[in-house]
Amino acid sequence: MNKQTLLWILRLLVGGLFIFSGLIKVNDPVGTAIKLEEYFDVFSNDIAGFFIYLKPLALYIGVVLVVAEVVLGVMLILGVKLRQTVWALGLMILFFTFLTFFSAYFNKVTDCGCFGDAIKLTPWESFYKDIILLIMITVLFIFRKDLPEETPRWAGISAVLTLVISLGIAVVAIRNLPFIDFRAYKNGVNIPINMQPSAQLQYTYVMKKGDETFEFDQYPTDESYEFVEMVLQNPDALPKISDFAAWNAEGDQSEFLFAGNKVIILSSNMSKMADSNLDKLTTLIKDLQGAPVDVIFMAAATQEEIDAFLSQQNWSVIGLQADATVVKTIMRANPGVMILKDGVVMEKYHHNNTPEATDVLDFFL
Numbered sequence: 001m002n003k004q005t006l007l008w009i010l011r012l013l014v015g016g017l018f019i020f021s022g023l024i025k026v027n028d029p030v031g032t033a034i035k036l037e038e039y040f041d042v043f044s045n046d047i048a049g050f051f052i053y054l055k056p057l058a059l060y061i062g063v064v065l066v067v068a069e070v071v072l073g074v075m076l077i078l079g080v081k082l083r084q085t086v087w088a089l090g091l092m093i094l095f096f097t098f099l100t101f102f103s104a105y106f107n108k109v110t111d112c113g114c115f116g117d118a119i120k121l122t123p124w125e126s127f128y129k130d131i132i133l134l135i136m137i138t139v140l141f142i143f144r145k146d147l148p149e150e151t152p153r154w155a156g157i158s159a160v161l162t163l164v165i166s167l168g169i170a171v172v173a174i175r176n177l178p179f180i181d182f183r184a185y186k187n188g189v190n191i192p193i194n195m196q197p198s199a200q201l202q203y204t205y206v207m208k209k210g211d212e213t214f215e216f217d218q219y220p221t222d223e224s225y226e227f228v229e230m231v232l233q234n235p236d237a238l239p240k241i242s243d244f245a246a247w248n249a250e251g252d253q254s255e256f257l258f259a260g261n262k263v264i265i266l267s268s269n270m271s272k273m274a275d276s277n278l279d280k281l282t283t284l285i286k287d288l289q290g291a292p293v294d295v296i297f298m299a300a301a302t303q304e305e306i307d308a309f310l311s312q313q314n315w316s317v318i319g320l321q322a323d324a325t326v327v328k329t330i331m332r333a334n335p336g337v338m339i340l341k342d343g344v345v346m347e348k349y350h351h352n353n354t355p356e357a358t359d360v361l362d363f364f365l
């Protein structure tokens with residue numbers, strides 16, 4: 001294999017992976033912003049306090065990063081300003097490698113979000129993936145003088161079109177909802193079923209007697225063994241949803257949510273909740289009065305804050321509390337609407353696309 005063939009293969013591999021990763025995240029820029037906010041919180045505590053000031057900019061930074069991934073990947077494959085492109089990719093992969101190493105070594109952010117919600121990697125898997133990419137980009141950087149210097153006109157135009165289209169997709173996804181939902185609460189999911197293991201969980205019991213370590217399929221009755229740890233043998237059987245909960249002063253209300261017809265208005269942060277379409281939500285609530293459906297307002301807030309908001313809006317609905325992370329996972333809008341029928345997610349709406357009551361009732365026919 002000659003040098004040019006090797007460089008071309010590396011360009012395809014690196015560019016293709018960046019395009020794939022970027023497109024998944026362009027589909028859900030809000031999810032990328034949520035992940036960046038997690039990093040900024042950790043960095044502000046562990047590295048420097050100024051990172052906390054980047055949290056309000058997380059969505060804008062996220063859009064720039066995910067669009068850059070797609071555009072730079074296309075530029076690398078098509079041969080657009082290759083030397084500058086390799087420099088940019090090198091800086092980007094150094095940044096990503098730092099993030100994934102920090103996540104893995106310090107166990108601070110357990111999911112880097114490298115491939116959004118489509119492909120889940122452990123922190124160390126993400127780090128090793130970035131190390132491989134770093135090696136490939138380093139080879140391209142070392143031999144950057146051997147890369148073509150001329151940029152074909154059609155390639156340059158294609159890169160500009162990629163920039164415009166990627167940015168457009170990101171903006172549309174922010175103003176609506178992700179085009180493809182990879183999360184555990186996507187349409188068609190039966191939440192209560194996914195909260196249960198798919199099979200009986202099987203464990204190996206690691207025990208110690210003296211200086212020797214033993215493994216058992218069942219907990220030994222011999223009291224001379226000292227318990228060390230339990231190791232799950234079939235992690236694929238774990239529940240796909242493990243953190244869902246909704247409650248009020250009367251206790252957990254999850255079972256109530258999973259019974260019958262429910263329209264749930266969700267807010268992950270009431271202080272940052274958009275008010276531009278509250279009038280549409282008010283109309284929806286009024287039009288559903290008397291219909292065989294329960295309307296719930298579920299928010300990551302105290303019960304007092306929820307009740308005060310409902311009173312202010314004059315919404316005669318049930319108010320429930322929820323965890324902010326769960327609400328953000330369910331809904332990429334603040335507020336948003338989720339339609340549940342016997343615990344099955346029928347549809348989700350951004351507040352910009354608040355449905356009519358007739359459209360909602362069609363799900364319950």
